[in-house]
Amino acid sequence: MSSELESKIASTLGRLENMGEMSDADAVGTVGNADCGDMLRVWIKFKEENGRKVIDRASFQSFGCETAIAAAHLAMALIKGKSPAEALALQGEEFAAELGPLPPTRIHCTQLVEGALRSALSEGQVAPAGATAPARAEPDPPMPGLSDALARNETGTGGVKVVFLKPGETAS
Amino acid sequence: MNPTRSIQTELSGPEAAGITMGRLQEIYPGARRALFKRYHIGGCSSCGFLPDETLAAVLARHQNPPLAEVLAHLVASQEQDVAMEMDPPEAASRMKQGEKVRLLDIRTREEWEATRIPGAEFVNQALVQSLMGAEGRQGLLVFYDHLGKSSLDAAAYFWGHGHENARSLRGGIDAWALQVDPSIPRYRLEASS
Numbered sequence: 498m499s500s501e502l503e504s505k506i507a508s509t510l511g512r513l514e515n516m517g518e519m520s521d522a523d524a525v526g527t528v529g530n531a532d533c534g535d536m537l538r539v540w541i542k543f544k545e546e547n548g549r550k551v552i553d554r555a556s557f558q559s560f561g562c563e564t565a566i567a568a569a570h571l572a573m574a575l576i577k578g579k580s581p582a583e584a585l586a587l588q589g590e591e592f593a594a595e596l597g598p599l600p601p602t603r604i605h606c607t608q609l610v611e612g613a614l615r616s617a618l619s620e621g622q623v624a625p626a627g628a629t630a631p632a633r634a635e636p637d638p639p640m641p642g643l644s645d646a647l648a649r650n651e652t653g654t655g656g657v658k659v660v661f662l663k664p665g666e667t668a669s
Numbered sequence: 670m671n672p673t674r675s676i677q678t679e680l681s682g683p684e685a686a687g688i689t690m691g692r693l694q695e696i697y698p699g700a701r702r703a704l705f706k707r708y709h710i711g712g713c714s715s716c717g718f719l720p721d722e723t724l725a726a727v728l729a730r731h732q733n734p735p736l737a738e739v740l741a742h743l744v745a746s747q748e749q750d751v752a753m754e755m756d757p758p759e760a761a762s763r764m765k766q767g768e769k770v771r772l773l774d775i776r777t778r779e780e781w782e783a784t785r786i787p788g789a790e791f792v793n794q795a796l797v798q799s800l801m802g803a804e805g806r807q808g809l810l811v812f813y814d815h816l817g818k819s820s821l822d823a824a825a826y827f828w829g830h831g832h833e834n835a836r837s838l839r840g841g842i843d844a845w846a847l848q849v850d851p852s853i854p855r856y857r858l859e860a861s862s
Binding site for chain 2: 513
């Protein structure tokens with residue numbers, strides 16, 4: 498990673514905002530690859546402005562790499578005040594424009610942001626302005642580190658057998 | 670041995686480039702997380718690595734960042750991880766003094782049903798979502814597993830989302846049984862048939 502890009506990412510991460518669940522969101526979108534660890538979820542709250550519905554607030558959770566987190570942070574600010582259609586028209590590279598050109602291995606970080614927004618703003622996900630957050634039937638996204646534990650805890654078993662130690666035995 | 674000193678020793682000098690990823694993860698279990706966070710290395714089949722690959726070979730496949738920079742990042746990450754750990758006696762002492770401490774169990778359901786630390790909570794998706802909100806910012810969050818190997822990932826996840834009150838119980842429930850509460854049975858795991 499170039500030092501300039503690294504510096505811009507570090508600068509962005511140093512002023513992170515809009516992280517975490519939004520309890521009164523009107524729309525929620527999740528996208529990502531659990532195996533790769535790039536999981537992103539966004540929450541969006543709308544408001545009425547001059548007769549049109551626009552994005553009032555947006556927040557996110559991610560356990561992706563620093564580039565994905567920085568891009569998500571920038572995207573949350575970028576879509577504020579835009580209508581769903583205007584936000585959907587944004588391209589992945591626009592979200593991370595402030596970071597400058599990204600190396601090929603990081604392009605999918607911005608695509609992740611685009612995908613999460615598309616998931617949240619696509620037809621059927623967006624409730625009317627002023628409505629409470631829609632109840633989601635889909636499972637919550639798995640997360641690296643926690644993903645295995647959570648997945649097996651949801652399904653019931655971890656496929657292991659607990660054998661209590663006798664005196665002198667070791668646990669590992 | 671101090672884990673930070675251990676990783677500093679092994680990652681200093683020119684031979685560090687030849688360290689295998691398996692050995693790297695042995696001396697620093699959080700190495701994969703640290704490499705992924707900064708360099709996008711080790712997350713999936715396309716950016717992953719094998720235990721017998723050398724660090725130099727893996728870096729070469731990922732735009733070859735300067736070895737010295739990567740090593741410094743690993744050492745710094747290890748130091749951050751150490752700061753996120755808490756010894757069982759300290760957690761027990763703080764609970765005894767009335768501090769709000771939530772013990773969060775990320776083990777399998779079989780382990781949870783076999784034995785647990787009194788007052789602990791079994792972590793599932795619903796609890797994680799709850800902890801991510803305002804509720805999780807109140808009091809100390811202490812994640813634990815069997816031996817303290819993966820609870821650091823859980824603590825790091827919450828730490829990374831602004832929960833500076835997230836900690837990992839050093840040595841897991843096994844260390845708790847040895848250092849705090851001998852009434853908790855110790856165990857080992859076998860694959861269920």
